[in-house]
Structures are given as structure tokens and as C-alpha cells.
Amino acid sequence: MRHSFGSYIRERREHLQKSNPRAFTLRGVSREVGLEPSYLSKIERDTQPPPSEETIKRLAAVLGEDGDMLLAMAGKISTDLKEVICRRPQLFGQLLRELKNQPDHAVLRLVREVRDGEW
Amino acid sequence: MRHSFGSYIRERREHLQKSNPRAFTLRGVSREVGLEPSYLSKIERDTQPPPSEETIKRLAAVLGEDGDMLLAMAGKISTDLKEVICRRPQLFGQLLRELKNQPDHAVLRLVREVRDGEW
DNA sequence: GGTAGTGTGTCCTACATACTCCACACATGA
DNA sequence: TCATGTGTGGAGTATGTAGGACACACTACC
Numbered sequence: 001m002r003h004s005f006g007s008y009i010r011e012r013r014e015h016l017q018k019s020n021p022r023a024f025t026l027r028g029v030s031r032e033v034g035l036e037p038s039y040l041s042k043i044e045r046d047t048q049p050p051p052s053e054e055t056i057k058r059l060a061a062v063l064g065e066d067g068d069m070l071l072a073m074a075g076k077i078s079t080d081l082k083e084v085i086c087r088r089p090q091l092f093g094q095l096l097r098e099l100k101n102q103p104d105h106a107v108l109r110l111v112r113e114v115r116d117g118e119w
Numbered sequence: 120m121r122h123s124f125g126s127y128i129r130e131r132r133e134h135l136q137k138s139n140p141r142a143f144t145l146r147g148v149s150r151e152v153g154l155e156p157s158y159l160s161k162i163e164r165d166t167q168p169p170p171s172e173e174t175i176k177r178l179a180a181v182l183g184e185d186g187d188m189l190l191a192m193a194g195k196i197s198t199d200l201k202e203v204i205c206r207r208p209q210l211f212g213q214l215l216r217e218l219k220n221q222p223d224h225a226v227l228r229l230v231r232e233v234r235d236g237e238w
Numbered sequence: 239g240g241t242a243g244t245g246t247g248t249c250c251t252a253c254a255t256a257c258t259c260c261a262c263a264c265a266t267g268a
Numbered sequence: 269t270c271a272t273g274t275g276t277g278g279a280g281t282a283t284g285t286a287g288g289a290c291a292c293a294c295t296a297c298c
């Protein structure tokens with residue numbers, strides 16, 4: 001992983017700040033997300049571990065980032081995905097371990113297969 | 120889910136106890152797993168929430184159960200699977216949400232496809 | 239030269255997690 | 269009858285999680 005959670009958030013926020021200097025200050029974003037500025041500051045500098053799943057999702061929404069990806073950078077998985085797996089743990093466990101070392105395009109092909117119903 | 124985590128553990132342990140009365144007492148298993156008997160007792164009666172991932176895995180080994188399944192009953196996912204997903208969160212997120220409502224046999228077919236390299 | 243807005247440092251807290259420790263009551267066989 | 273083994277009850281503890289409160293220093297503006 002090239003970026004830690006915090007440094008990525010900071011980079012993204014500062015990027016957005018370039019085209020909208022007033023809204024995307026640390027204080028602006030923290031207000032929007034519903035956090036204390038000092039807390040977000042510590043998160044962005046990786047002083048503090050990443051926040052909770054819910055907070056990460058709100059943060060993703062405000063920054064226009066993908067929730068699953070941000071959660072992954074925090075080492076977490078969305079509860080709705082967790083439920084999918086927990087409902088059929090052996091089945092999906094097997095599938096995921098099988099796909100672990102497959103290249104992206106192979107997995108993607110599978111996704112399309114299922115979606116387009118080619119079976 | 121027909122069973123809670125605790126009641127399932129208890130049932131499985133008592134089943135094994137039938138063919139091996141000395142080894143599969145609550146105290147015997149708790150010693151094997153490395154827990155206090157009172158703690159395991161509370162877990163089996165769902166007084167206490169399920170234990171940690173590591174403990175669940177040791178418990179699964181002692182009881183001859185599938186780790187992923189026991190973890191799932193506790194609402195958890197093995198860290199190795201978590202890592203697989205966190206490495207490519209969007210890809211696997213998409214796949215899992217696509218497969219969420221597919222029947223078992225369809226998913227199983229996918230598993231076999233990948234394993235047998237039919238592509 | 240105040241004041242408004244920026245990020246940051248330090249301390250604190252409430253709650254959850256993952257257990258242990260010790261005492262107890264009951265049953266069982268020697 | 270008494271030591272031994274069984275499950276259980278209640279209390280306590282250590283560590284982690286998820287933040288909040290508040291003061292501070294710097295900058296820019298009027």
C-alpha cells in the first residue's frame with residue numbers, strides 16, 4: 001500500500017481544497033462529517049488510528065471517495081459485505097481463497113459473467 | 120440462523136462427549152483450548168458474547184469444526200480472508216454484492232470453474 | 239493591533255472486548 | 269464421608285476503541 005489511511009485522506013482533502021478553498025479546510029470537513037477538528041487532524045497525520053466504519057463512510061461521502069476502498073485502507077470491511085460472507089462462510093471462504101492469487105482481469109471477468117447472466 | 124454460537128458449541132461438545140466422556144467435558148475442552156471453565160460455560164450459554172477470533176479457531180480445531188463457519192456464527196471473518204478483500208476492495212466488493220442473491224450451486228459452480236481453470 | 243480562521247498538542251472519558259479469579263453447589267465413586 | 273470432578277455465579281481487570289474538551293500558536297485581514 002502506497003498510502004496510509006491518514007495521509008491519503010489528507011492528500012484527497014487538500015486536492016479538493018485547491019478548487020474549493022473555503023469548504024475543504026480541516027475544520028470544514030470535520031464539521032461536515034461531525035467530528036472534532038483535533039481528532040480529524042490526528043487521523044490525517046496517522047497519530048490516531050482510523051475512525052469507525054460509520055465515520056469512514058461519512059468521510060468518504062464528503063470527500064467523494066469510494067467507501068469500500070477507504071474502509072480497506074483502514075483494514076475494515078463494510079458490514080453489509082460481512083453479512084454476505086457470514087451467511088455462507090464456507091462457500092465464500094473457498095471462493096475468495098481460490099481467487100486470492102488470480103489477476104484482476106480474471107476476477108473482473110467473473111463479475112461480468114455473473115452480472116450478464118452468461119450461464 | 121438456527122443456532123446461536125454458544126448453543127451450537129455446547130451441542131457439538133456434548134455430541135463428542137457421548138463417544139468420549141472423559142475428554143469432552145466443559146473443563147476438558149476449556150483446558151485444551153486454554154480458557155477458564157467458567158468463561159467457556161458462559162459462552163456456551165450465550166451469557167457471554169463469543170470469544171476472539173484466535174480462541175474461536177482453537178475451539179474449532181478441538182471440536183473438529185470448520186473455523187470459517189464458527190467465526191461466521193460469531194459475526195466475524197477470518198483475518199486472512201479480510202486481507203484478500205482489503206487488497207482489492209472494489210473488485211471483491213462488486214463480486215460479493217453480485218453473488219449475494221445467487222443460489223449456492225451457482226456460486227459453487229464458479230468456485231469449480233476457477234479451481235479447474237476452465238478459462 | 240485586534241479578530242477571525244487555520245491546524246495542532248495534551249489530557250481526559252465512556253464504553254466495549256476479552257478475558258481471569260475465586261467461591262459455590264451438586265454428583266459420584268472409594 | 270470425603271476427596272474429586274462437574275458446571276455455574278459474581279466480581280474484577282487489562283487493553284483497546286472511538287472519540288471530546290480546551291488551550292495554544294500561527295496567519296491573514298481590516
